Amino acid sequence: MRIVPVELGKDSYNIYIGNGLGEKIADFCRQGSFSGKGLIITDTNVGPLYGEWLSGLLRQGGIEAEVYEIAAGESSKSLAVAEDLFTRCIELGLDRKSPIFALGGGVVGDLAGFVAASYMRGVPFVQVPTSLLAQVDSSVGGKVAVNHRLGKNLIGAFYQPKAVFMDLNTLSTLPKREIYTGLGEIIKYGIIYDNDFFRYLEDNPEPVLSLDNEAALHMTARSCEIKAEVVSQDEKELGLRAILNFGHTAAHAIEKNTGYTRYNHGEAVGIGMVCAAHISQALGMIDGASVERVIRLIEALHLPIRAEGCTVDQLYGDIFHDKKTVGGKVKWILMDGSIGTVTGRNDVPEAVVREAMGKIV
Known part of the structure; x- marks a missing residue:
């Protein structure tokens, strides 16, 4: 234990x-x-x-x-x-x-x-x-x-x-799809906090997907360690804890626009992470190779990268109902420099967001 x-x-x-x-x-x-x-x-x-x-x-x-x-x-x-x-x-x-x-x-x-x-x-x-x-x-x-x-x-x-x-x-x-949706959040922890953990997921797709007991224990414990460390520093989401929302701004809009029925949460987060990665690249915060690594891992772990049934106009309108939106400004959590590091930005131009959303619909 x-x-x-x-x-x-x-x-x-x-x-x-x-x-x-x-x-x-x-x-x-x-x-x-x-x-x-x-x-x-x-x-x-x-x-x-x-x-x-x-x-x-x-x-x-x-x-x-x-x-x-x-x-x-x-x-x-x-x-x-x-x-x-x-x-x-x-x-x-x-x-x-x-x-x-x-x-x-x-x-x-x-x-x-x-x-x-x-x-x-x-x-x-x-x-x-x-x-x-x-x-x-x-x-x-x-x-x-x-x-x-x-x-x-x-x-x-x-x-x-x-x-x-x-x-x-x-x-x-658990049905297979429920395993995959959990992996969506697990990928997130690697992107926001731990490049070595991200690489572990890249290097071990078979035990990860099959929930081999050793892999399940490692993935679950490491994910909880990361979240516990973040929450311990910022319980009420006044600063650092916001990094846990990577991929979630677009994900919540996707869930709402598909009636919370087409995509479960981890699937929507997977698509949302692709959107956030594209925004990060467009702002010069990461290179194309990092975006490709994110997309490859999401696909390798059987998660979607496109939001069928959504439009850019629908998604863009709904991000303003997100809890992280303050004073009409959307706070995006974006990749910063490399996998394992993210930062918050509330100055992302509308055109950049719409272009990134165009790549996931």
Whole structure:
């Protein structure tokens, strides 16, 4: 088992990564100062596979927790579904020490975290991510939210979990496409922070794509280490943490324009990273060889590089609904000098953005 600490003062917590974490989860429940009632929020895909497994572990740890299944998919990350969950929390008599466990992917984690942050002004929250994407991205760092019809993740909070448990055994039931979408975020960590990690992905496509256990442990742990280091320095995204948004400005516009159905998050990020790389080259920040390396790796790991069903006008209009847009200026995270280094820019000319978007539609 690997343990990655997230250092945030009184809100610090550990990420546990390994195979067969059941006893660790039960022991965590025994040692926590929790009430005897809790709630497991999961979805209709993950619940039938792992709901009873987790509720049994919590029972061993002294917590009786109902398994509440939401409909799988991005549409469940809404205020309406959150209200249903608040109602269930009240009906179950959950109190301020009743833990809420998120069991599933990013949608479940974001929604459960939003509910935990809001119910009784905050109850204990534990992440048990079962998808590669959630393990390396949304389950770490404390960003929780629901979507609004005008944009993604616009209603939310920073709310840190008490712990994150990443049992790699749960990856065995992932469809191939869900593996690829997780790899989209994993590629991002190499681009923004670690050229050696990027090269590892380039040099080991077969074990990476097959989630060979050693490769899965390395990729997951290194991604979490990078994110934990960034979050520890900038929890509320006032500066450095913005680098984690590389590829996301265009990605969120792509997701919105395709109704959150054509592309899942990691696929949209893959396309968005291509867009950001083209902008970086156009501004003279990187050379063409670096752009080609990014594109080659994205394609090698079975991710798209073009956003079918989108137009430049649609994408350009929607980037202004992005959370990183302040005072009408879009903050782009761009590659700077080489793979492994990025910087923020809010002075990118419209013509440059439109030209780059023209290369991904």
